[in-house]
Amino acid sequence: MSYFLNDNFLLQSDIAVVLYNDYAKDLPIIDYHNHLSPQQIAENKNFENITKVWLKGDHYKWRAMRAYGIDENFITGNASDEDKFRKWAEVVPNTLRNPLFHWTHMELKNPFGVNEYLNTASADRIYKETTEKLQQENFRPQSLLNNYNVEMLGTTDDPTDDLSFHQSIRQQNKEIDVKPSFRPDKIFAISKGDSFRDYVRKLSEMSKVEISDLDTLLEALQKRVNFFDEMGCVASDHGLLYIPQPGKHSLKEINHVFFTVLLGDDEEAKDVEEGYTYYILTELCKMYYEKGWAQQFHLGALRNNNTIKLKEIGTDTGYDSIGDYPQAQALSAFLNNLENQQKLTKTILYNLNPADNAVFGSMTGNFQGEGIKGKIQFGSAWWFLDQLDGMKQQINTLSNLGLISTFIGMLTDSRSFLSFPRHEYFRRLLCNLFAEDIRKGLLPNDLKWVGRIISDICYHNAKSYFKN
Secondary structure: OOOOOOOOOOOHHHHHHHHHHHHOOOOEEEEEOOOOOOHHHHOOOOOOOHHHHHOOOOOHHHHHHHOOOOOOOHOOOOOHHHHHHHHHHHHHHHHHOOOOHHHHHHHOOOOOOOOOOOOOOOOOHHHHHHHHHHHHHHHHHHHHHHHEEEEEEOOOOOOOOHHHHHHHHHHHOOEEEEEEEEEEHHHHOOOOHHHHHHHHHHHHHHHHHOOOHHHHHHHHHHHHHHHHOOOOOEEEEEEOOOOOOOOOOHHHHHHHHHHHHOOOOOOOHHHHHHHHHHHHHHHHHHHHHOOOOEEEEOOOOOOOOOOHHHHOOOOOOOEEOOOOOHHHHHHHHHHHHHHHOOOOEEEEEOOOOHHHHHHHHHHHOOOOOOOOOOEEOOOOOOOOOHHHHHHHHHHHHHHHHHHHHHHOOOOOOOOOOOHHHHHHHHHHHHHHHHHHHHHOOOOOOOHHHHHHHHHHHHHHHHHHHHOO
């Protein structure tokens, strides 16, 4: 049985091979949105074994293991790292047609050089080989990023973070530009009681602003935006069910409820939550505009579906799914409000429900701006959609309704230092799509022309979009 992952993987014609090798393969990576740990990058310590760097925190793999009936002890429980890896190896041969089958073997091939299938027969050998390599100098976090030719990395950071690890990275490594991204989701959770009050207190301490009303809250957030900007931030990010609407309450009423919540009274918090979120989010977006940042909106995840598991093992553990919220009208009104105030900055819209592809793809065309190519982006296929079919749908929708030539390309959205082959996955798919159109006579057979577009999508557009 021949190994499927050869040099021409996903490249189904000679044209695709040329496009990939000459115009995409060797370009640097700009991974503008991920969840890698700045602390791990800064401390640059070797990972103890492949389970620590590869299975820990990866809820894609966890969901597959649960679907195969693996005991939770081997997923998030107390089983040994070696036994957890063996259980994953047991599942892998049964992931055929799931993107995990491709990703698993791509991530073993690069950086470890493993060119065989992971299964129960090979598990112990691959565990030993990869774990030994992970102890080497060139397998530390910063070296792994260099291996993948990562030029810029956008982490995801809370406004209360002191960004000390980013400071350390900047002092250590001039080759990789690790930028913080401003993710203020916790400040919108006004109905979360003590956890919200604790968060406001922490924000107050970090900003050195005594927060007692909406004005002082915005003052504190502005100070944190200023600090992030000084630290090289070029983007914000927001994970929301949908874009909020103004609601029925006046600003005076919202301010009163915010004040009472800070005093410990949560009775009316839920009533004003959407209007409060709309107001604070709008004011934040104005701050982003002034800084020239890009703002990202990840919309549509139905999170924490399994409440028993939420209590047992917490959030971000693989119990989220696709939501079916109405998106179009509120999103349009929100962007239009910012546009009317001339405060609409560069914006990336990500949808999780594939039924919304055309909604998001067409929405971008309403608010494009002079002097910026692709100012409003239909973002890369996200989360459950970052597989071959999902990426094809996103690329085709954008091509049909906008300009694929201005697209800023792929990202990992990952917590793993081994996830960067997803950029290779995307680039191979992209080159094959263009090549198929050339073969069918739908595009000119001019590889230099088409290759330039591919290079822009894979690297140059994002480099320009996120420059300071």
